[in-house]
Amino acid sequence: xxxxxxxxEIVISxxxxxxxxxxxxxxxxxxxxxxxxxxxxxxxxxxGMDVRPGGAWNYVMHxxxxxxxxxxxxxxxxxxxxxxxxxxxxxxxxxxAAFEVTVTFEEVSGKTKVTMRSVFPSAEEVARVKGFGAVExxxxxxxxxxxxxxx
Amino acid sequence: xxxxxxxxxxxxxxxxRRAILAALANGEATVLELAEPFSMSLPAVSKHLxxxxxxxxxxxxxxxxxxxxxxxxxxxxEVAEFAERYREHWEASFDRLDGYLExxxxxxxxxxxxxxxxxx
Numbered sequence: 001x002x003x004x005x006x007x008x009e010i011v012i013s014x015x016x017x018x019x020x021x022x023x024x025x026x027x028x029x030x031x032x033x034x035x036x037x038x039x040x041x042x043x044x045x046x047x048g049m050d051v052r053p054g055g056a057w058n059y060v061m062h063x064x065x066x067x068x069x070x071x072x073x074x075x076x077x078x079x080x081x082x083x084x085x086x087x088x089x090x091x092x093x094x095x096x097a098a099f100e101v102t103v104t105f106e107e108v109s110g111k112t113k114v115t116m117r118s119v120f121p122s123a124e125e126v127a128r129v130k131g132f133g134a135v136e137x138x139x140x141x142x143x144x145x146x147x148x149x150x151x
Numbered sequence: 152x153x154x155x156x157x158x159x160x161x162x163x164x165x166x167x168r169r170a171i172l173a174a175l176a177n178g179e180a181t182v183l184e185l186a187e188p189f190s191m192s193l194p195a196v197s198k199h200l201x202x203x204x205x206x207x208x209x210x211x212x213x214x215x216x217x218x219x220x221x222x223x224x225x226x227x228x229e230v231a232e233f234a235e236r237y238r239e240h241w242e243a244s245f246d247r248l249d250g251y252l253e254x255x256x257x258x259x260x261x262x263x264x265x266x267x268x269x270x271x
Binding site for chain 2: 008010012014016017018022023025026032035036037038039040114116118
């Protein structure tokens with residue numbers, strides 16, 4: 001993958017008031033992950049989770065109106081409790097809409113900063129990512145657009 | 152429309168072009184008006200405008216003298232809506248995780264309490 005991915009990556013981060021081990025556990029323990037993961041209005045049901053390089057997390061996201069969406073995360077790198085690297089797809093091999101995600105967990109004076117960097121294969125696939133594409137986006141106002149562009 | 156997304160994304164990859172679009176969000180402007188705040192030469196601004204025009208992000212007026220630039224939000228909406236949805240997915244998840252971590256902290260504390268009582 002080329003170094004210049006700025007035009008097709010999305011970076012999101014958040015500071016959590018909890019120790020790093022706990023936050024990492026929330027991301028990687030099937031007992032916990034279904035309790036918080038997923039877009040608004042969706043429930044997440046883990047089918048299987050094996051967090052190690054070469055292992056996978058299979059889950060189904062369900063929405064009353066939009067139906068169910070299969071998701072698969074295949075782990076390439078698992079550095080407990082600081083880093084995860086994985087491919088996110090719809091559970092089928094060679095999914096053209098698959099994308100790469102790196103999640104880092106940093107200790108910041110007793111709190112934990114989580115940063116998700118998602119790199120999409122091409123701009124066209126960005127528009128087609130399953131699951132997210134099914135959700136009707138709210139109407140964007142020019143103002144928010146300008147804000148996003150200036151960011 | 153989706154065929155143009157590659158052009159849209161590469162046009163958006165440049166900070167000056169993003170700033171030009173942000174400026175046009177406030178209303179149409181001429182090349183001259185756009186060049187001023189960026190302290191750029193007219194040919195340099197024109198070059199950026201050509202890229203934006205090819206990507207369908209701006210349209211230019213017919214008035215041969217002024218040719219005012221106008222923002223076209225069609226392709227931007229597609230990109231922004233995707234990014235927005237993806238962000239919303241994670242914002243919603245992170246909001247829930249925030250609360251769920253409190254639950255996890257409490258149950259960890261409880262387990263430790265039981266453990267220390269058992270040791271006694």
